[in-house]
Amino acid sequence: MRLQNILRNASKFRDVFDFGERQVTHWFPGHMAKGMKQMKANLKKVDCILEIHDARISFIEQNPLFQQSLAIRPHLLVLNKMDLADPSCKQRVLKQLRESGVRNVLFTDCLRQTDENVKKIVPLVAELIDSRPRYHREEEMSYCLMVIGVPNVGKSSLINALRRTNLKKGKASKVGGEPGITKAVLTKIQVCERPPMFLVDTPGVFPPAIENVETGMKLALCGTILDHLVGEDVIADYLLYSLNRLEKFSYVDRYDLGEPSDDIQHVLKRIAVKLGKTQRVKAITGVGDITITMPNYSAAAYDFIRAFRKGDLGRVTLD
Numbered sequence: 001m002r003l004q005n006i007l008r009n010a011s012k013f014r015d016v017f018d019f020g021e022r023q024v025t026h027w028f029p030g031h032m033a034k035g036m037k038q039m040k041a042n043l044k045k046v047d048c049i050l051e052i053h054d055a056r057i058s059f060i061e062q063n064p065l066f067q068q069s070l071a072i073r074p075h076l077l078v079l080n081k082m083d084l085a086d087p088s089c090k091q092r093v094l095k096q097l098r099e100s101g102v103r104n105v106l107f108t109d110c111l112r113q114t115d116e117n118v119k120k121i122v123p124l125v126a127e128l129i130d131s132r133p134r135y136h137r138e139e140e141m142s143y144c145l146m147v148i149g150v151p152n153v154g155k156s157s158l159i160n161a162l163r164r165t166n167l168k169k170g171k172a173s174k175v176g177g178e179p180g181i182t183k184a185v186l187t188k189i190q191v192c193e194r195p196p197m198f199l200v201d202t203p204g205v206f207p208p209a210i211e212n213v214e215t216g217m218k219l220a221l222c223g224t225i226l227d228h229l230v231g232e233d234v235i236a237d238y239l240l241y242s243l244n245r246l247e248k249f250s251y252v253d254r255y256d257l258g259e260p261s262d263d264i265q266h267v268l269k270r271i272a273v274k275l276g277k278t279q280r281v282k283a284i285t286g287v288g289d290i291t292i293t294m295p296n297y298s299a300a301a302y303d304f305i306r307a308f309r310k311g312d313l314g315r316v317t318l319d
């Protein structure tokens, strides 16, 4: 019965999301461009780049300004927050990345105390560095790495996880739930004694050349961009569209919807009622003012988006 309902509804789901006239350029604050300059200058001092992406969106175009630097240095792609991504997509993602020339890839969950793949990072990086010429850093005994990635992807958490795993030491980097917390450049954080390995922490840098508005929206959904710059209503609608497209229907039970729906107003209304998020507003009628109870759509959208980000709507890979 349940499956029949879902299949009946599937034909009613949108095939494409209407982004309207949205432009992504104003979603990226100016401090990111400033960070890019700092990062380019720092790149000269590093032996290997740890590029960190959200495992739910693996195929972000590389920033053209870094392509050259990335090409001449060993490079490891860390797909973090794997605990929130769909594990059944792993092999497809790896294949697609391999086809586009990205060979060194690890999936991580930095919040897990003992993540096997976090343990693999130091040996793999040492191997990658030793297998290639180090140019002007040939004499250097220690390894220096740089972590790069968009805001809120887990750069600070990865650094802390590396220290926890290899040095049995605690936090070196501030970790935040809002994008853009890593602002100051912390020079050289030790992550391993043998071999001596250091990291340069950098501000979260957003690639300015996002290939389309949909990539921007996926990044917004995963918390890379401050919500108010994009609009929680449209993020919530894109989330609903994505869950239906990917056939991830756990939201139906969570919010007692009975069956999947592609109508965000309907879904938000039900979420608001379920969570008791209603507000009393005055309405003017022909026979005088009355007070009516309305669903609080903003509070419902907030809950829906947060539930997705925490993994409460299931493990979802958006790409």
Ligand SMILES: Nc1nc2c(ncn2[C@@H]2O[C@H](COP(=O)(O)OP(=O)(O)OP(=O)(O)O)[C@@H](O)[C@H]2O)c(=O)[nH]1
Binding pocket: 080, 081, 082, 083, 084, 108, 109, 110, 111, 112, 149, 150, 151, 152, 153, 154, 155, 156, 157, 158, 174, 175, 176, 177, 178, 179, 180, 181, 182, 183, 203, 204
């Ligand atoms: N579920 C999950 N959450 C994670 C993981 N890694 C980091 N987070 C969470 O993601 C949020 C951002 O983590 P940070 O380490 O501050 O990310 P950042 O890239 O340094 O962020 P900026 O400072 O904004 O550039 C925090 O709420 C972390 O707890 C992970 O592997 N899994």
